[in-house]
Amino acid sequence: MEHLLDITGLTVSYYTDIGRAIALNQVDLKLKQGEKLGLVGESGSGKSTMGLAMMRMIKPPGKVEGGSVVIGGVDMLQLSDKEMLKRRLSTISYIPQGAMNSLNPVLKIKRQMIDAYKAHYPNHKLDQILQLAHETMISVELPEHVLEMHPHELSGGMKQRVCIAIGILLRPQIIIADEPTSALDVVTQRQVIETLNRVQQKIGSALILIGHDMGLMAQSMDKVAVMYAGEIVEINDVQTVFTSPKHPYTQALISSLPRLQNRGEFRGIPGMAPSLYRLPSGCRFHPRCNQQQPHCQTTSPRKSIFEDEKYVTCHLYEAS
């Protein structure tokens, strides 16, 4: 089956005074229409860079050094700047992490939605746009009068839903939500995630939820991609990730989770994530791996691909 999103060999580096930090290294990711993927990893694992690279929003000192991001047959990285401007929000949209500050404080919500719309369809009539804005507000469960308000009059959860409303305004094929609930209370978090799921279902787009909360992934995602030090080490359906994780890092991550059953057990992952400036040789996880083998230190593992574009990058699975 044709994939909606096909990322291959995506590589991004940041160049600073200290040297080159490889934030993404040869990442592959495929996604079908309507699929919901959770992208998890600790801070510095490259999950946000992944989202920005898909939007082509990597800015200096960052640099996309290779690979392709093909959406519906078109490689985003090959488009002209002007064409890419048109694709943002209409083909692929991004719901930011800091909803608290992602809305322009001096403009009404209405105006910020109209701006977004007009940037793509400058000739459409205003009442037509407003009609759509109203519908979109309803679909994120916000009262219509929010359109007439300024951001500071809204609560955190409402602001986040306004951001979702702007994100889905043009019915994009792919929605990337970057930790959309990190600053919200659990009750609000649940509602925002549920709203996100509902609108995703309604417009039938693919959804990528970036985050570090495995709980949210378990609650609402179909697939989970686990990132470690700039690479996807495992990508699998949510069932497999939680019940029989393959990669030793995923295994450690899953067993460190606090659940109802394992009260009072603490299983942290020993060691620290490596600095992106000084990555270990061979497998990037080998210094912290409990199933380390001699060749892990020298050779990078290859992908072991299972059916339906799922894979794990670990020497343990290379033979099979």
Next chain:
Amino acid sequence: MINYFKRNISLTIGLGLLIFLILFTVHGLLTIEFKQAYPLAVRPKQPPSLKYLFGTDFFGRDLYTAMVVGVWQTAIIGLLAGAAGTIIGIVLGFISAYFSGLVDAAIKFICQILTPIPAFLIQVVIASSIDKRDVTIITMAVVVFLLSWMAPTLVIRSQVLSMRERQFVAVAKLSGMNSLEIIFKEIFPNLLPFIAAAFVAQVFQAVFASFYLAVIGLGPLREPLLGNTIWAAQSQSAFFNGWWWWPVGPSLAMILILGSLALINMGLDEMANPRIRNKE
């Protein structure tokens, strides 16, 4: 260290200019005859030449000597008024932030009421109320200082207040430090860049203000302060009479002084708020 200077260009250039000015003045002070900076010492109205590097004026003063003395006097006014303003600012700022409540409200209120009053104009009132024959370099410094302590007070107060809300202060309290220790050991070291910037800004303001007062004829008339020289040149219509060197020399010297202070101030700002560091 050297790398930092490479990055903070304005600080580097500003300090460079300052060092040049210091060398110029020190060398000058060691070689000049002071009395040539005062009237009737040399042949009047001479354009710049090898003998009179910067020319001489209508009253028979050697303008090179006058400039050396003028820069020196400017430095005294700037440092005195600047230091006094900064110290008052630190003391009041800390008192205000430390005691909070009524004391703070009073200090803040007074500063806020005084800030909109154009300081220069009040300085004009003060300076014009002093018997002109008594005006000295020190009185200039005092006049300038009297209305310039509010800005550093407000700056340091707000910095101490924001610093006091920082969590490391709460932790220091939990670790058993008393209020005085917290102020001097925890807060004060972090304020050093701000205090340095406030001091330089204060010196800049003092030099600026005393210069303005002198330019409109409210300086110590007998001294060859840079502003006084310009005022004298203006009142003798130097440009109309073709004595262009008379006002231009001191003007350039003043530009160098204020320019170096402004650059150092910019550099210190950058140091205190690295967030604003330009990414160029």
Next chain:
Amino acid sequence: MSTATLELKNVSKLYRVSKKEVHALNPISFDLLGDPARIITVAGESGSGKTTLASIMLGLLGPTTGQVLYEGKDVSTLSGSQYRDFRKNVQAVFQDPFAVFNPFYQVDHLLEVPIRKFNPGLSKVARRKAMEEALEAVGLQPSEILGRYPHQLSGGQRQRINVARAIVIKPKILVADEPVSMVDASLRANILEALVSLRENYKVNILYITHDLTTAYHVSDSIIVLYRGSVMEAGDITKVVESPQHPYTQLLINSIPWPDLERKWDNQQYANPDIQEISGSGCKFYSRCPNRQSGCQVTPQLVPLFPRHLASCLLHQPQANLDSNLTQNL
């Protein structure tokens, strides 16, 4: 009954924000007993008053009404040596692992000050040794930590240094204000483990303040659920988490994204948290409550429902034979 180490008597806090009164904390009373050492969670959303409660207990903030008693004496009137004793024994770990460090100093400063203050007789070598021991106790390599500046360390390392600071002092009570919320998920377990071992090895009573009920469930013995400054439910942690009685607690627990495919969110729709909340008398949760009734305009009392399980909701009848004292139920 032995003297409580720290006793809160009708403590409340009222803020005045431009003429509006905000009840950050409504009167609350409970004691933290010295023995046996326990971990008590104070849970709530932002604005629930949990951080205000922490600041009052630490003596960083004065209560509007009521008293905080340390070993029976009002904290605000403690004399020099008594105050030092209070300071030494009531300590904290804060949320932000960076903000607690003074950027001017090396990280040693954070550990050295309390040793110097509370153990003035120690020699330099002995101080160094105490610092090293504390760092090792939280699983850090002293040689990798001492002499560094805070920005040179990772968030997880910094937060463990904070716990080490508490170990150095060996307090009787530790207030841990959201100690893991700004730390990566994979490192949380290490820090929580360090906290639990403080309780085990040093008999430290810990007040664990959090909005995250999953970690609370894992580390603590009992819980106080706050909502807009009032206690909604309190008691044994397993009882409250496994069978919550107050509609607010139910909502909270139902909203937890358990990392568990067996425990998925149900399809129930809850009252929108964005709706305008009415302030004034009555149950604080009234405007959001799915079960609200006309009687809810009266402020409900915190009453016992089961042994070691209290709730303040009119839906539930108090069990008259049980103790309604909050301390006894924790």
Next chain:
Amino acid sequence: MFVLKRLLFVLLVVWSASTITFFIPRISDINPIRERFAELARLGGFSAGELEKIVESYSKAFGLDKPLMQQYFDYIGGVMTLDFGVSLNKFPKTVLMLIAESIPWTIGLILVTTILSFVIGNLVGALAAWPLSPRWVRGISTSFILFQGVPPVLLAILLIFFVAFKLNILPIAGAYSIGTVPDFTFEFILDVLRHQVLPGIALIFGSLGTWVLSMRGMGITIQGEDYVVFAEHKGLSSYTIFKDYYLRNAMLPQVTALALALGNVITSAIVVETIFGLPGLGFVLITAIRSNDFLVIYGIVLFITIAVAVLMALVELLYPLLDPRVRQGQE
């Protein structure tokens, strides 16, 4: 309520300024009238005995013989009703009349130069911080910033030297050419404008750098804000982002800064006026200083203080129109 508060603040500012100007001369025990007439006496008008008599009668006329507190209340009352007394030098002209005659020149100069330097400075500063700007914009901004340390007065002197004296393109001083009669003819207006060019340039460039510098700093902060980044994610054109998301927000603190800078703006303008011999407030002030016309000095100082305080209050009252967050806070 808010308006009332601002008004009270203005009154307090004016009250403290007039208190200062009232007491300072009295502390320094200079009798302005004696000072004035002593100078006339030196020039040989009358004898020392006559001087005392004249001083006494004038003191009576000015109410200087009344008790100090009485004088003080009269004075404050006068200031609040813009009655600053009479000029000693140009008797019987009142101070207010002198101000009224000269102020159009000053207002014209200040208005034009402040608007120009504020607009140009902020635009250049904003562009300099904008990552998509061409390199030369940054070059221009840096050169403007270098002017920041140079007071307008010094620029004025250098401009007179290079442009008026050396190149002789523009007049050295004066408001209009000597010998022309003030009239509303085209030639006369052109002549006036020609005379305003150099003072104008001096004032604009003297304050431009400050705006460029502060706006550039502000701009660097704002462009990292989440809402600017989100605007990019929305696919907005860089023009829209620059105008509505970046510039509008970065301008807010600059407007407040403008209110605070008013005092300096006016100070610079009146000093530059004296350098060019323009017949504005500065000229009246310097004439008064030279001739010990104290009431004129105090009158001008207080008048400007009132103007600055009122303008600052106006900016603060208008600010909510720009920033909806403040708007709500007030209601």
